[in-house]
Amino acid sequence: xxxxxxxLPGKRRGRHSPLPGLPLTLGITxxxxxxxxxxxxxxxxAKSLTLGPGHFFEAAFSRRAIASYELSFGAALVxxxxxxxxxxxxxxxxVRYRFPGRRLLGALVDLxxxxxxxxxxxALTAVYADTGWVGKxxxxxxxxxxxxxIGVVIALTFIGLPFVVRTVEPVLADMGRGLEEAAATLGAxxxxxxxxxxxxxxxxxxxxxxxxxxxxxVGEYGSVIFIAGNMPFKSEIAPLLIVTKLEEYxxxxxxxxxxxxxxxxxxxxxxxxxxxxxELKRRSA
Amino acid sequence: xxxxxxxxxxxxLTKTILILVAVAYVALILVLPLxxxxxxxxxxxxxxFKAAIVEPDALAAIQLTLTVAxxxxxxxxxxxxxxxxxxxxxxxxxxxxxxSLIDVPFSISPVVAGLMxxxxxxxxxxxxxxxxxxxxxxxxxxxxxxxxxxxxxLPFVARELxxxxxxxxxxxxxxxxxxGAPGWRIFLWVTLPNIRWGLLYGVLLTNARAMxxxxxxxxxxxxxxxxxxxxxxxxxxxxxxxNFAAAFAVASLLAGLALVxxxxxxxxxxxxxxxxxxxxx
Numbered sequence: 001x002x003x004x005x006x007x008l009p010g011k012r013r014g015r016h017s018p019l020p021g022l023p024l025t026l027g028i029t030x031x032x033x034x035x036x037x038x039x040x041x042x043x044x045x046a047k048s049l050t051l052g053p054g055h056f057f058e059a060a061f062s063r064r065a066i067a068s069y070e071l072s073f074g075a076a077l078v079x080x081x082x083x084x085x086x087x088x089x090x091x092x093x094x095v096r097y098r099f100p101g102r103r104l105l106g107a108l109v110d111l112x113x114x115x116x117x118x119x120x121x122x123a124l125t126a127v128y129a130d131t132g133w134v135g136k137x138x139x140x141x142x143x144x145x146x147x148x149x150i151g152v153v154i155a156l157t158f159i160g161l162p163f164v165v166r167t168v169e170p171v172l173a174d175m176g177r178g179l180e181e182a183a184a185t186l187g188a189x190x191x192x193x194x195x196x197x198x199x200x201x202x203x204x205x206x207x208x209x210x211x212x213x214x215x216x217x218v219g220e221y222g223s224v225i226f227i228a229g230n231m232p233f234k235s236e237i238a239p240l241l242i243v244t245k246l247e248e249y250x251x252x253x254x255x256x257x258x259x260x261x262x263x264x265x266x267x268x269x270x271x272x273x274x275x276x277x278x279e280l281k282r283r284s285a
Numbered sequence: 286x287x288x289x290x291x292x293x294x295x296x297x298l299t300k301t302i303l304i305l306v307a308v309a310y311v312a313l314i315l316v317l318p319l320x321x322x323x324x325x326x327x328x329x330x331x332x333x334f335k336a337a338i339v340e341p342d343a344l345a346a347i348q349l350t351l352t353v354a355x356x357x358x359x360x361x362x363x364x365x366x367x368x369x370x371x372x373x374x375x376x377x378x379x380x381x382x383x384x385s386l387i388d389v390p391f392s393i394s395p396v397v398a399g400l401m402x403x404x405x406x407x408x409x410x411x412x413x414x415x416x417x418x419x420x421x422x423x424x425x426x427x428x429x430x431x432x433x434x435x436x437x438x439l440p441f442v443a444r445e446l447x448x449x450x451x452x453x454x455x456x457x458x459x460x461x462x463x464x465g466a467p468g469w470r471i472f473l474w475v476t477l478p479n480i481r482w483g484l485l486y487g488v489l490l491t492n493a494r495a496m497x498x499x500x501x502x503x504x505x506x507x508x509x510x511x512x513x514x515x516x517x518x519x520x521x522x523x524x525x526x527x528n529f530a531a532a533f534a535v536a537s538l539l540a541g542l543a544l545v546x547x548x549x550x551x552x553x554x555x556x557x558x559x560x561x562x563x564x565x566x
Contacts, residue, residue: 017375019458020468026377028367033386036436040401043411047404086310093307097300105308107551111315113490114543114550116497118517119536122524123318126325126533133317158314180293190295219394222499222517226524239396243504246400251409258397269392273385 041262048259051252059256064232065241069260072238075149076217079156080164084210087164088202094165095172109165112158117222124155125227147229152237155223160213167209171202204279208272215268219261319540326537329530337534345511346519346535349427353515354495357434362488365442370472373450374458384447390439398436399504402429425507430515433501438491445487446480449561453479482557486550493546497539 048056059065093099094106112120126132129146130139138145145151175198183193221239229235236244238261245254295303327334337343368387372380390398404410406423416423423429457479461471477484499517506513514522516539523532554561 017455018462019374019455019471021370022375022377025367025371028364029371029383032364032368036432036439037386037389040405040436043404044401089303090307090311093304097304099304103551105311107547108311108315110547110550111319111543114493114546115319116499116517116539116543118499118520119322119497119539120318122520122532122536123322126321127317133321134313158318161314177293184293215392219397221394221396239394239500242396242400246403246504251404254400255404258400261394262397265392265394266389269389
């Protein structure tokens with residue numbers, strides 16, 4: 001970046017930054033993370049440990065809990081898959097084409113980040129329940145979109161779209177056209193160029209966006225519970241089961257399920273970071 | 286920008302189809318639900334909408350949501366700024382770990398976040414007895430709601446500022462230091478002008494999430510009407526009572542907030558895109 005920094009790479013590493021404020025700002029940061037994040041995490045794991053392995057596994061992997069994991073992970077997987085395809089399409093259209101309303105489309109993609117999840121939940125239910133704008137015509141074919149696992153997938157599709165679009169968009173925008181032009185000169189058809197030249201280039205970004213959308217979907221609560229139907233074993237997501245256990249004052253059961261969800265999301269986060277780190281290295285190499 | 290070469294672009298027909306499919310998808314998944322919020326809110330006319338908003342429990346919920354945001358947003362702004370300064374202007378061991386930790390709240394389910402605080406401050410929690418003995422209420426009270434809001438909005442400001450300040454480097458601050466400026470003046474006069482739009486962007490996202498948080502707050506609040514119900518919780522309560530018109534009326538206020546957030550966000554990206562962190566939003 002700046003020339004001064006580049007000329008002294010070896011020296012810079014060892015010496016302390018001359019700028020002031022490290023003790024103060026680092027102190028604030030450590031206190032902030034400790035109180036808000038680390039202490040509560042420790043409390044959760046400690047509570048899990050006090051349950052003992054037998055009780056923990058009984059609560060964490062009861063038949064009802066397993067059904068809820070299957071739904072939360074399964075629906076998140078399907079929704080992330082749908083968004084991987086359509087999110088790529090939206091990103092492609094936003095980057096490559098100029099058309100009226102493009103800016104509006106681009107701004108709308110962020111709606112799921114800005115709209116409170118509870119509002120999204122009742123809105124999606126209003127549209128997709130069998131009295132709604134979309135639900136009603138579809139119900140004529142005997143397909144119900146709400147109060148079943150399909151409803152869960154719809155809610156998670158809503159929540160996940162921006163993750164894919166916002167990850168793929170910058171990579172697509174930064175991609176040079178040189179290779180495409182070369183391939184075209186060699187006589188490749190457009191579809192072949194997309195498959196063989198463009199897709200390999202943006203594939204890592206699609207995977208990252210997919211993983212982010214999936215991770216978000218697994219823990220999602222607010223947008224799902226209104227449209228899901230919430231029937232145990234059928235349409236009950238894992239976060240809802242935690243809330244149900246809490247309402248029954250079954251703190252142990254809630255903690256066991258929460259620990260499983262938390263570990264799953266931490267592993268996912270780690271995998272995403274490793275994957276991104278590898279991609280960053282590959283790109284700069 | 287766009288190479289007008291037939292070989293590296295699609296036919297007009299393909300383009301049109303792709304654009305239409307993309308627009309249809311966004312309309313189906315995003316626009317229709319948004320439109321339905323306002324349509325349902327005003328279904329019974331303006332008078333019914335107004336009545337639902339000025340109802341005492343709704344007003345209490347609005348007030349609580351504003352209060353919680355007014356407390357939690359500044360805290361996460363200051364701490365996010367401090368974290369960004371420590372991480373980008375200094376070198377120390379464990380820096381990478383610290384950056385990774387800041388990201389963790391994004392991947393925790395809101396319900397799990399709420400539960401963690403319950404295990405600390407609830408009646409059976411670590412500090413439960415002590416709090417009870419000293420007559421301090423955190424769980425099922427406002428402080429718990431603030432804490433839950435703080436953890437779910439923790440990363441936004443720091444995540445926006447860290448890549449931005451990393452890209453800007455330290456030279457300007459070091460120059461100011463050479464000229465004898467004290468630390469707080471370096472920050473106010475050199476760093477802040479460089480990051481103000483990024484900071485505003487981060488604060489905007491923090492605020493949107495703070496006012497809209499549902500899962501974490503739902504677990505810790507105890508749902509006491511007129512007391513610990515924020516706007517999103519009030520929406521749920523009204524909806525579960527089949528009072529759909531009132532639920533959508535309160536929801537439409539939150540949807541309006543989301544629209545304002547999107548407009549300001551778009552304007553910031555448009556005008557000051559160079560001063561925002563590159564990707565990842």
